[in-house]
Amino acid sequence: MREFQGKAALAVGALYVGFVGWSVYGAIWPVETYAFRMVHMAFIYALALIVYPIRPKAGRWALGVDLLLAILGVAAIAYGFIDMDQFIRRSTLPERYDMVFGIMAMLLLLEISRRTVDNTFTLVVIGFLIYTLYGNYCPDIISHKGYDLDRIVGHMYMTLEGIFGVPLSVSASFVMLFVVYGTFMDVAGAGGFWLDLSMATMGRQSASAGRGAVITSALLGGPQGSGVATTMSVTPIMWPILKKAGYTPNMAAGLIATGGIGAVLSPPLMGAAAFLIMQFLGVSFWDVVVMVTIPTVLYYVGTLFMVELEARRHSFAPPDTEHKTVRKVMATKGYHLISIVVLVAILVIWNKSPEYAALGAIGATILTSFLSRDRNEWLTPKRIVVAMVEGAKNMLPVAVLLAAAGLIVGTFTLTGLGLKISSIIMAVSGGSVLAALVLSLLASMLIGLSLPITATYIMTVVMVAPALVKIGVPMHVAHLLVFYFAVLSEVSPPVGLSPCAAAAVTGGNPFGSMMQAWKYSLPAFLVPFFFSATPVGYNLLIVGSNWIGLIQALVTSLCALFFLSLGIIGYLRKKFPMIERILLMVVALAMVIAPIGPSIEGLAPLLAGIVMIVYHWHTSRVSAQNGCTAART
DSSP states (O other), rough: OOOOHHHHHHHHHHHHHHHHHHHHHHHHHOOOHHHHHHHHHHHHHHHHHSOOOSSTOOOOOHHHHHHHHHHHHHHHHHHHEEEEHHHHHHHHHHHHHHHHHHHHHHHHHHHHHHHHTTTHHHHHHHHHHHHHHHGGGSOTOOOOOOOOHHHHHHHHHHHTTTTTTTHHIIIIIIIIIHHHHHHHHHHHHHHHHHHHHHHHHHHHSSSHHHHHHHHHHHHHHHHHOOHHHHHHHHHHHHHHHHHHOOOOHHHHHHHHHHHHGGGOOOOSOOOHHHHHHHHHHHHOHHHHHHHHHHHHHHHHHHHHHHHHHHHHHOOOOOOOOOOOOOHHHHHHHGGGHHHHHHHHHHHHHHHHHHHHHHHHHHHHHHHEEEEEEEHHHHHOOHHHHHHHHHHHHHHHHHHHHHHHHHHHHHHHHHHHHHHHHHHHHHHHTTTTTHHHHHHHHHHHHHTEEEEEEEEEEHHHHHHHHHHHHHHTTOHHHHHHHHHHHHHHGGSTOOOOHHHHHHHHHOOHHHHHHHHHHHHHHGGGGGGHHHTTTSSSHGGGGOOTHHHHHHHHHHHHHHHHHHHHHHHHHHSSSSBBBHHHHHHHHHHHHHHHSSOSSHHHHHHHHOOOOHHHHHHHHHHHHHHHHHHHHHHHH
16 A cells, blocks of 8 residues: 555545545435445545555556546546436446446456455456356356347446445445444554453463464454454464464464454454345344354354364463453453443344444444543544544455455346356255255355455355255355355465465464464364254254254254364374274264254264263273383382
């Protein structure tokens, strides 16, 4: 990003504040849909083209070019306001100037995507646009008649199906306010509170350092809602502690990245995809929070199982840090929880929209900041502006990604590609739910190799969810499944942004850190299968569940996660033989399709796992007694 000084910095800062202010205005006073999204897009063009140079370390000449491009981007939006009603009506038959400004808007969107997201994602978007234009040359299974340029421009630029579609609506309405809320909490010093709270709860045992890394990521990541941001916030703090405990650079980077990725799943501030789920399913934000709660807990429980067992195997040292009690931390900094309580109260008790909840939480953060003993954490008017600017900076790449993703969604709605791919999944799976789930995982992993989480979710949900619904999986389960798989794609080798970012701090090898992150998150890969493979598992999402089914699914999930963790680490009181490790992993996988219940298939996997653990415990005890006897002799 360019660094501005003097009047230029003030001008760009004013744009940032306006970028945030427009979303705040739209949350308080209703704005016509087209106008609200188009003004948001105008801010994106203006800021992205000015703040991100045409190439790194570009000379002063580039600023003039970028200013011209920013003006053209804003002009492409302003053109639609000249006669909005006629502009919308002409979408099926665009006129000459509609084509000029529409093509300009799409090309500039691709350019800011290249600058702010990455080349790979931009090439994927271009590929979809080419498919829309030349679909008649594709294989029969995904071919379509091919659309003329005027039809594509009209659909992508002049309707609410392309650039100004649902992803941009989510960006302007929800994601902006929640990102800014996270920034306000950060400026008010909440990060230190989450760190102190996790340190106070982790104890002084061999697993305490790893436990602290996971707990810190979970607590800090909830308000941030970004895996990479959480990873980069936690790594500098936890790496020295993990290093003293005995973790290698790769292990530490992988563990922190695994915890950080869970932040995208963690309520109350999840990633942008959670707000897309809300829009696609037509449910409240609180419904999404409720649905992801137990899967998020299981994600972290699986990671903690791995941490505890690995600490036993390697005999890590307890952390040597100043011990603070939970009571002391809550007494001095517990006021940071008030804004989250306000957020939940507005959503649940007053049944208001997420926008109102975010505004209420921001207001509570401002007021409670003055309870801090450190005046540098008070949210004075000057620091409020600083927080707004930082929030807008964090939001800009996300907003660009969501706007560009609108072109992908527009391709699916125009060509029907999603239904074609759903038919392929149906045919290959043969109607088997488990086979369709595995195919969904593979699709998410492949797409997620080159795309961020939100883009992966958008692409896979329109392809996978319809197929899953056709074979009997409930709609909300299908969407949560795709969301979870999209998140897990972020820690899957050979591409993982969070492990690479953490490795840069710990000095580890990027690929080695990715493999460690994959290892720590392997139990979490079972979680989406738990809540989607069987009707009993659906209860984990709480929606329409019964308590008996919920308990049955929860106990099954916890036992399977423990068995799988034992199989991966291969150590409890001593090392497991390889055959026992494999059997434990098979038992865990079997419990996905055979939940614990009063039947042979419901009890056999559980009993098999328990027998192996009891046998292991007995043999290790006998070995220890024999060792003591030999020592005495």
